[in-house]
């Protein structure tokens with residue numbers, strides 16, 4: 144697969160088939176992703192690969208926390224700004240409402256929106272979830288490095304015919320994850336990656352949020 148095709152065919156898949164992903168494939172993906180660059184080659188990423196019974200238990204624990212005590216959980220790092228502003232707030236709304244529209248969910252149907260958000264904690268039925276963690280004693284640059292690792296992982300998945308969805312939604316529930324996976328105290332939970340084969344005709348998998356044109360984010364100097 145040409146690298147452009149891997150990039151252009153990657154999209155966030157939010158409904159997976161139960162088809163298992165063999166251990167050898169998972170190891171191959173991780174080996175490829177581990178070639179991601181990082182400042183001074185410190186390779187700050189840690190990955191917890193979860194499937195089968197441990198995944199069912201993790202999912203059940205997360206769903207329980209989401210259903211019964213969501214206000215008691217908070218991420219250990221700040222992903223989004225406290226105060227939103229344009230153009231980002233507009234893009235965020237278009238993304239959220241776009242997904243709900245694809246699913247036939249209207250803006251006022253709060254319960255259905257919540258039910259869709261809840262699917263994060265079932266990892267969208269994926270047979271594999273990867274939990275990405277970072278040593279909390281590291282600093283901002285390592286977040287960039289982990290982002291590169293994550294993208295490499297998602298592209299390597301395309302190379303194996305697999306799809307994925309990055310999930311920051313699990314970050315607030317780090318205590319649940321810590322307990323389920325016996326993480327050590329220095330591990331900060333960044334996000335998850337749901338991984339597997341896409342349900343081809345699921346409406347949510349056909350949702351393609353648009354990107355801004357070059358002119359909105361690029362300035363050329365002397366070229």
Ligand SMILES: Cc1cc2nc3c(=O)[nH]c(=O)nc-3n(C[C@H](O)[C@H](O)[C@H](O)COP(=O)(O)O)c2cc1C
Pocket residue numbers: 153154155156157238263308309310311312313334350351352
């Ligand atoms: C670090 C990261 C965290 C994300 N967290 C979530 C999430 O918790 N739930 C979700 O449904 N999508 C999540 N997404 C997917 C984004 O919504 C998606 O990448 C964006 O809308 C662009 O769509 P695309 O990935 O299909 O191109 C996340 C993406 C990234 C990169």
